[in-house]
Amino acid sequence: MNLNTNAKITWCPGCGNFGILTAAKNAIEELGNNEKTVIVSGIGCHAKIVDYINVNSFYSIHGRVPPTATGVKLANPDLNVIGFAGDGDAYGEGLEHLIFAAKRNINITMIIHDNRIYALTTGQFSPTSPEGFKGKSTPKGSVEEPFNPIKLMIASGATFVARSFAGDIKHLKEMIIEGVKHKGFSVIDVLQPCITFFNTYDYYRQNTYKLENHNFTDEKKAIEKAEEWNYNDGGKIPLGIFYKVDKPTYDELLLKGRNPRKM
Amino acid sequence: MEFSILIGGEAGDGVKQAGLIVAKIFNELGYHIFVYDDYQSLVRGGHNFSIIRISDEKILTHKDHVDLIVALNQDTIEKHFWRAKGDVLFDSNKVKSEGIGIPALSKAKEMGSHLLRNTIFIGAISKYFGIDLSIVEDVIKKSFKKMQKENMDALKFGYDSLDEKHKIDKIGEPREIHSGNESIALGAVGAGMKMYIAYPMTPASSILHYLASHEDDLNVVTVQPENEIAVATMAVGAAYAGVRTMVGTSGGGFALMNETVSMCAQSETPVVFVDSQRAGPSTGIPTYQMQADLKFVVNSGHGDIVRVVVAPGDAEESYLLTANAMNLAWKYQIPTFVLIDKHISESTFSVEFPEVKKEEAKLWDGNGDYKRYEFTEDGISPLAFPGDKAIVKGTSYEHDEYGITIEDAESAKKMQEKRMKKREFLIKELKNMETVKVYGNENSDVTLLTWGSTKGACIEVAKELGLKVVQPLYVEPLPMWELGKHLRGRVIAVECNASGQLADMLDIKERILKYDGRPFTPEELKKRLEEIL
């Protein structure tokens, strides 16, 4: 099945979103079952991805990817639902939804295009921008410390928490496949350089490493690993699965075998 | 023939439940009932009361004056004595009053629980009205699954503690009795609703409670998400996936849903929104009534939006119009709105529901390439859902026929026009439906224009004074084709809000308004009318 659409891609050349698009398409292809796949996006540069992949999609509004995706999943649990959101989208405008999606362990996957900036609105600081970040709205530097979304998601009850890098398509594809296959709420924080407003390619290439021999079922160890890098400068940045456990999912518990689409 | 009974007590005394049981007893005898529940936003203490009105004719509201006051606390006497046309029954362990005292609390405790006090009074009320004990026993047995023997003893004690004052016999068969909120839930189910999503907010909460407790027999799924923003967006996701979904809230929660109203319009996703109005603005008086969200709901969301807003005035209309709102939402792929208020939501009515059914939306035939937003004659594109053979691309962004983002002027204009075109066809359909009701003396040169729950009082007063009443059932699109015919001569708008919102929309100058959180009673409205007629 051809996953390309006729839409003209309008990301800046060199944008990290291209890596995410390629990895996502490869993962969707490998996972198969395309006609049962639904992708949902928010609003931001990242969100355009739904136009570029030829599967069912819903282009939702800023911050609301988790509830839109949850609605789709609850309406028809046979569907395979993947959300694509920005860091502004998921960790700012709609953080409450992300936390509740994790708390409920709804069986969807969230891929966060974390460029640590509000890009589409031309470069303001975001919830994961480093402290002191100089953007259009913070010319003297942001005074806020960033969130550590990995820690936040583990604490919120997500049962699959991973980090990847848009510059490593192979790793990202694997993470997406693992996340989608995981039964429960999976979230992948994808470090995504924004060529135009926050070019972090070199920084990530120099400072990331892959998690090895990490016991991802141990919550304490997962938090320890997450704390190696607090989204400020300094520290090595682990990539891979931080945390993964099995728990009953929200859709299973709430629907008890019912499928509203077929009711 | 009609009677009214007021039962008053503290929150926690079970006044509401006792009122409902009394209504059920009279329903068994074949009478029409109406129950008004007045309560404060607190869980213990304060003052609650129910007015149960019984009539051999259809009734849609309560009256100020009552034939029997039942006082479980002293406040009931202090606050409501002015209403008394007949006797006062009171708990002599707690209340000082003239009338018929029953040592209910001490007796109830002696019988095993202070909760039996209400059953004692139900017995007393039944005897007062000369109702056959066996009928009352049946209702009590159905109402209380626990402590059945104790309840029967309490009932007998109450029944034997006074003489009968009236002799009410069975005049017909019982009807169904439902609150407005239950009627909305059932109407939606009748039109194919499979999912109801809500965040608790009085006076809409009991839609969620009712559906949650009837999930299995009504074949619906209920969901309570983190807030109203999630509620509305989940509904969009569910509707996009092909499931008829409704959401419900009050004004404050509906304010949070506004971005989603716009998303429904742009993405052409059908969702039914219920706004049960409370006294506002903002938190206002949470458990009291007002009709002040009319302009807000009619204009909700940003951008140009084709929508339907129905404004039922009683439980039967709530049932029918909610079903219509669901069917119209899916036929036209638009957001639709059920605008009611506390006086309908939480009051209990005798009902005979009309027939409703799920009317099918325009579905894709499965041939060729699927275009979610295909241009058509009436602006309505055939629907397909993810998981079917089609690739379905829904979007909040301006788009081409496939649902792919566009921003150029020509395509944007065309798509905007496609959406707006639906209104023309919608109005055509509405013209064949009942959109306005007219009551009373059609030849009167005075017309009362009203909407929603206020119609109950208007109809009664109009009957007494020989006036005409006009009630639009749809407030968007406003059925001018009908209203134009009926709004002639002197028109007085009657609404429960402080500005006269429907009057503004129809440019009616003369207004009788009420905005203290309490609905009009026929007595009060009559007085207000007589001042100006």
Ligand SMILES: Cc1ncc(C[n+]2csc(CCOP(=O)(O)OP(=O)(O)O)c2C)c(N)n1
């Ligand atoms: C309710 C609302 N507020 C603000 C905006 C404007 N807006 C569009 S994108 C965006 C931020 C985008 O940041 P992010 O989610 O990180 O996505 P990116 O563009 O970086 O991919 C904002 C604030 C909006 N569309 N909706």
Ligand code: SF4
């Ligand atoms: S602004 Fe940044 S995130 Fe947006 S397309 Fe350009 S490079 Fe990518």
